[in-house]
Amino acid sequence: GESVGLHLPTLSVQEGDNSIINCAYSNSASDYFIWYKQESGKGPQFIIDIRSNMDKRQGQRVTVLLNKTVKHLSLQIAATQPGDSAVYFCAETSDTGRRALTFGSGTRLQVQP
Amino acid sequence: DGGITQSPKYLFRKEGQNVTLSCEQNLNHDAMYWYRQDPGQGLRLIYYSQIVNDFQKGDIAEGYSVSREKKESFPLTVTSAQKNPTAFYLCATGAGETQYFGPGTRLLVL
Numbered sequence: 001g002e003s004v005g006l007h008l009p010t011l012s013v014q015e016g017d018n019s020i021i022n023c024a025y026s027n028s029a030s031d032y033f034i035w036y037k038q039e040s041g042k043g044p045q046f047i048i049d050i051r052s053n054m055d056k057r058q059g060q061r062v063t064v065l066l067n068k069t070v071k072h073l074s075l076q077i078a079a080t081q082p083g084d085s086a087v088y089f090c091a092e093t094s095d096t097g098r099r100a101l102t103f104g105s106g107t108r109l110q111v112q113p
Numbered sequence: 114d115g116g117i118t119q120s121p122k123y124l125f126r127k128e129g130q131n132v133t134l135s136c137e138q139n140l141n142h143d144a145m146y147w148y149r150q151d152p153g154q155g156l157r158l159i160y161y162s163q164i165v166n167d168f169q170k171g172d173i174a175e176g177y178s179v180s181r182e183k184k185e186s187f188p189l190t191v192t193s194a195q196k197n198p199t200a201f202y203l204c205a206t207g208a209g210e211t212q213y214f215g216p217g218t219r220l221l222v223l
Contacts, residue, residue: 034212041219042217043117043119043214049210093210101158103156104155105153106153
């Protein structure tokens with residue numbers, strides 16, 4: 001079936017550097033995307049979202065880029081901090097009827113001091 | 114996870130036993146969801162409810178049951194028919210397409 005997946009299972013960066021986490025999706029009907037951050041033993045925390053009619057959206061220290069041509073989504077974290085260490089998931093919806101999310105398997109971000 | 118509470122944080126199930134996981138919300142969201150997360154994996158949808166007294170099966174509903182008698186509550190029962198229940202269970206509420214998650218319940222089998 002169609003799915004959302006991630007290119008890199010683990011990303012290690014130095015504190016202060018910028019981080020880029022990538023996500024590929026296969027459903028061309030996907031129209032809404034969300035990035036979540038999940039710390040160990042906790043529930044996912046909403047970071048930022050983007051609709052398919054946008055290419056870019058910025059939040060506080062985070063930017064999401066959407067390339068519909070190649071079905072690719074990325075999360076950029078500026079000036080990465082130790083508190084950013086977590087697993088990051090992208091999720092998408094394309095079924096407006098049930099409004100349920102399809103999740104990728106996640107990327108672990110490790111920030112080295 | 115503010116506004117969404119899940120209890121207990123840890124739950125132990127004996128073989129053949131049914132157990133119920135609690136999810137309560139005070140966000141006044143109509144939609145509520147249950148997901149299962151296995152180690153190193155993403156979340157998979159078990160059941161969802163878009164309105165009181167109505168719910169639908171998700172992708173992995175077998176061995177689970179739910180009820181939605183109140184807007185604030187969406188309990189999940191893991192029945193004895195679920196042969197591999199060990200996982201992290203996450204409840205979410207929905208405001209439009211966006212979903213917000215509770216802190217989770219970790220279910221372990223004795």
